[in-house]
Amino acid sequence: MLRTVTAHLSLDIGGTPDLYLSVAVADGAYDRQEYLTVTHESTALDVVELKGPHGSRVHKVSSPPGRVVVAYRAQVTGGADPAPVEDAALMEYLRPSRYAQSDRLLSFALDQFDGLADVELLDAVVTWVRGHVTYLSGSSSPTDGATDTLLRRRGVCRDFAHLVVALLRARDVPARLVSVYAPGLRPMDFHAVVEAYVAGAWHVVDATGLAPRGSMVRIATGRDATDTAFLSNYHGQVTLRSLTVTATVEGDLVLDDGTALATLR
Incomplete structure (x- = not known):
């Protein structure tokens, strides 16, 4: 199953905060092709990836004041066996x-x-x-x-x-x-x-x-x-000007009446 997901954030920054972004597809469960860019008034900012539990990936960015744009896109396929439970x-x-x-x-x-x-x-x-x-x-x-x-x-x-x-x-x-990114969600957003x-x-x-x-x-x-907020900031002020999320799947969505047990792979 091929899924394509995107997230686009426009932020106004006051001060010099550290931004922590949780928009990237998790490690471990999918084959993925992706890119993440964070720009400050058209200048690319350095992004540092931090590993979290259960494959979570947080991206840290230090930003000067002004307009910051975050753009993420990924194409993901497949799944993986569930991780051992401790x-x-x-x-x-x-x-x-x-x-x-x-x-x-x-x-x-x-x-x-x-x-x-x-x-x-x-x-x-x-x-x-x-x-x-x-x-x-x-x-x-x-x-x-x-x-x-x-x-x-x-x-x-x-x-x-x-x-x-x-x-x-x-x-x-x-x-x-x-x-999660959720194809079929209406209204579309992080879910x-x-x-x-x-x-x-x-x-x-x-x-x-x-x-x-x-x-x-x-x-x-x-x-x-x-633990799962898409954006956190410290040492500054952030105003979210716009947020656009998309999630699509190739072919038809799998019908789901919510009654059967299901795993998130």
């Missing part, structure tokens, strides 16, 4: 985190999903979130977490994902957030989904149901949006 990683994804406050949802999760386990529990959590949270662009802030989404019952993909992650962890299922460790492997779920899982391309994997 107990330390499972433990990490059982713990509460900044945006997935599973410790605050223990009572709710027990009342709502008592007696369920493994795949049955995963299906019940995804079904509940899909049925009780409304997808509404602009309805949440970057600092909202799972508890905010549960109370307000609306959000965007990262809010759906944080709530699924928190409810699963509250029921002792390891769960993590994954940023957030969840991987849960059930039936002896990591399986991907998407409570928004907005894109087929079989065509998704992994970018970054972590505890929550803290």
Whole structure:
């Protein structure tokens, strides 16, 4: 399966910040051809690649003040066998985190999903979130977490994902957030989904149901949006002027009703 993905960011920079970009396709799972350029008023800036967990790649750029443009494009094919699962990683994804406050949802999760386990529990959590949270662009802030989404019952993909992650962890299922390129997504953007460790492997779920899982391309994997944000900056100010993301697949999209177990390869 051939997928083509792009990301284009236009930024206004104040001060001299260090920018950390998480837009590149992850290592390990795909054969890829790609380029990444970061320019400051038409002058190319130096880019340093940093390796993260689960194949994540972060690109660090030090920028002077002014307009900065980030352009990324990749063509990816194939997949790979899943990496070995270590107990330390499972433990990490059982713990509460900044945006997935599973410790605050223990009572709710027990009342709502008592007696369920493994795949049955995963299906019940995804079904509940899909049925009780409304997808509404602009309805949440970057600092909202799972508890905010549960109370307000609306959000965007990262809010759906944080709530699924928190409810699963509250029921002792390891769960993590994954940023992806998602062919078929409408509106097109970076997308957030969840991987849960059930039936002896990591399986991907998407409570928004907005894109087929079989065509998704992994970018970054972590505890929550803290680990997967497409842009972070330190020591300066950044204003995002524009963001354009595309993701297409050669041929027809694979149909996905969200009911079968699926892996993100």
